[in-house]
Amino acid sequence: MNAPPIRCEKLVKRYGDKVAVAGIDLEVRAGICFGLLGPNGAGKTTTVEMLEGLHAPTSGTMRLFGESWGIGKDQWIRDKVGVQLQDTQLADKLTVREVVRLFRSFYQGGKDVEELIRLVHLEAEAEQKFHTLSGGQKQRVALATALAGAPDLLFLDEPTTGLDPRARQTLWKVVEQFREDGGTIVLTTHYMDEAAILCDEIAVMDLGQIIARGTPRSLVDSLGDVQFVEFEVGSAPPGFELAQLQSEPAIQKVEERRGRIRVTIDRALTALAAVIEALEKAQIVPIGLSTHQATLDDVFLHLTGKQLVDD
Amino acid sequence: MTERLNPLAQLVLARLREFWREPGIVFWVFGFPLLMALGLGLAFRSKTPARPLVAVVLVDDSASVAKLSETLGRAPELQARVLPADEAFRALTRAKVDVVVELSNQGAHYRFDPTQDKSPIAKMVVDGVLQRASGRIDPLSSREDVVSEPGARYIDFLMPGLIAMNVMGSSMWGVGYNLVVARKRKLLRRYAVTPMRRSHFLLSYFFSRALFLVLELGVLLGFGKLVFGCTIQGHLTTFLLIGFLGAGAFAGISLLIGARIQNTEAANGWMNLLQLPMWVLSGTFFSYERFPAFLHLPIELLPLTALVNAMRAVFNDGAGLLQLGFPLAVLAVWGGAGFALALKWFRWQ
Numbered sequence: 001m002n003a004p005p006i007r008c009e010k011l012v013k014r015y016g017d018k019v020a021v022a023g024i025d026l027e028v029r030a031g032i033c034f035g036l037l038g039p040n041g042a043g044k045t046t047t048v049e050m051l052e053g054l055h056a057p058t059s060g061t062m063r064l065f066g067e068s069w070g071i072g073k074d075q076w077i078r079d080k081v082g083v084q085l086q087d088t089q090l091a092d093k094l095t096v097r098e099v100v101r102l103f104r105s106f107y108q109g110g111k112d113v114e115e116l117i118r119l120v121h122l123e124a125e126a127e128q129k130f131h132t133l134s135g136g137q138k139q140r141v142a143l144a145t146a147l148a149g150a151p152d153l154l155f156l157d158e159p160t161t162g163l164d165p166r167a168r169q170t171l172w173k174v175v176e177q178f179r180e181d182g183g184t185i186v187l188t189t190h191y192m193d194e195a196a197i198l199c200d201e202i203a204v205m206d207l208g209q210i211i212a213r214g215t216p217r218s219l220v221d222s223l224g225d226v227q228f229v230e231f232e233v234g235s236a237p238p239g240f241e242l243a244q245l246q247s248e249p250a251i252q253k254v255e256e257r258r259g260r261i262r263v264t265i266d267r268a269l270t271a272l273a274a275v276i277e278a279l280e281k282a283q284i285v286p287i288g289l290s291t292h293q294a295t296l297d298d299v300f301l302h303l304t305g306k307q308l309v310d311d
Numbered sequence: 312m313t314e315r316l317n318p319l320a321q322l323v324l325a326r327l328r329e330f331w332r333e334p335g336i337v338f339w340v341f342g343f344p345l346l347m348a349l350g351l352g353l354a355f356r357s358k359t360p361a362r363p364l365v366a367v368v369l370v371d372d373s374a375s376v377a378k379l380s381e382t383l384g385r386a387p388e389l390q391a392r393v394l395p396a397d398e399a400f401r402a403l404t405r406a407k408v409d410v411v412v413e414l415s416n417q418g419a420h421y422r423f424d425p426t427q428d429k430s431p432i433a434k435m436v437v438d439g440v441l442q443r444a445s446g447r448i449d450p451l452s453s454r455e456d457v458v459s460e461p462g463a464r465y466i467d468f469l470m471p472g473l474i475a476m477n478v479m480g481s482s483m484w485g486v487g488y489n490l491v492v493a494r495k496r497k498l499l500r501r502y503a504v505t506p507m508r509r510s511h512f513l514l515s516y517f518f519s520r521a522l523f524l525v526l527e528l529g530v531l532l533g534f535g536k537l538v539f540g541c542t543i544q545g546h547l548t549t550f551l552l553i554g555f556l557g558a559g560a561f562a563g564i565s566l567l568i569g570a571r572i573q574n575t576e577a578a579n580g581w582m583n584l585l586q587l588p589m590w591v592l593s594g595t596f597f598s599y600e601r602f603p604a605f606l607h608l609p610i611e612l613l614p615l616t617a618l619v620n621a622m623r624a625v626f627n628d629g630a631g632l633l634q635l636g637f638p639l640a641v642l643a644v645w646g647g648a649g650f651a652l653a654l655k656w657f658r659w660q
Contacts, residue, residue: 052504054660078506085504089496093332094325102325105316106507129332149506
């Protein structure tokens, strides 16, 4: 039998009146990195924690490798699944090696303790107690414990939140290696760059629902052949209105958010030139003008009118 | 070359390491009871009972009065001082002396306050000395033996009580509080998503408690013997068995507290709320017989009372298990009920 690592239908989770997950369908094929992208409170964590067997869904069906939770197969599923939960603090007073060894002991098969430590690049810290580690090192210990049973499916819940760029990249490498070795990953994140780099498929969540899905490329392309110009208005002649820019044929859309103007144009360089020309003609002095290609963040903005990360 | 790791052994090891690497906990489990035993043992060490204090007032200036006064001054069973009358009476009203004796040619005149415990005895002691000095011959011969055996001192009473209290404390904090901390740190749910057997997790607490119990009992018993010469009158194995049952009972109660509580402050409150009354009521420091009689049965149903009574019976009276049916049953019921409810209500998150 070749059941997919994850398949769920009409998954709903309610806490009293509050709907955390509002009926989602998911299928994750073996060997891919699947990203659940969305802002805080979108229902990503609730979804993965249901999949991990921590919460029972209010309604809907859910199968991991073809099996459901709570019908006597739980141990079997858990042996195939590795989990990194959001902000778990492992035992402070134990060393890295002791923590990894403890978690390794729970699984039937899997890599050697030393190999796990090597895999997450913590050889030098193996004898250090957990509480003395940096945030990035702690996350890598957590990753080592998630990999301890040589899982077929790995859940990573916001693995790089709060980490510095170097620590994030180190972690990404380990995750990429796992996928290259044939593992399946379900990753939640609110970083679009993380999703773009790691994920083969993405489901964008907001308010408990999946509002878009596809590959990072196809999601970006869904916006059309566009790029964005952003700037602040330094000075403008009296009586100027933004809508005046809209009349330029190269400009598809003009928006303002928090004092910053965002202009959507098509991808051609001539379109960019036309915008600058239009600004000049209108005697607008732009500050901090930048252009960028469409990203997943723009997709999210387009779909919800909100930004993924408020910066 | 992959070594096969035993999950239960690893869990027990983790628990032992966490304990040893937390100096605060080590102090509360080992240091605190030792200091307590030392302090209380020294404060209430057996001392020779204080001799009655006697103020002597010489009413007549005669040779016979002087001789009687001298006899009192030499008597080893009391402390006599000659004082002017007004000073002697002032000393009596301020309880600085137990009795005032006025010696005159007519005889002795005692003044004392019968509501002061020691005064009537002091009067009898003084009278006895004076009567014998004046020629009284006691018709009945009598002998005295002073009793101060190990096993009858306050420290002998205290030691098993302290050990029982310690077993309670370390089981309560070591199991329930530890669980709440692990739940708060989301460590419990991390375990819950592994194939770790739930029974192994529970057993790891059981085994680590049992190991530490042997250590705790060893340290406290050894200390009592070395410093105060306290010895167990009954069998050591009986004492250990009771210790295990007690630790198990409190572990059950503690597991129940730790079954659901999310935050350490609430856990702290519950731990103290449950333990504090028992520190006072259960007869650790003084016999609960001092409380009104209608309270005795409720107090005896408390788990700490049961453990203290059972340990004291073995420690001081050499009792065997068969004589301890009631307290052991009380412990078993507490422990069993605690475990059963805890397993029913336990939450991993």
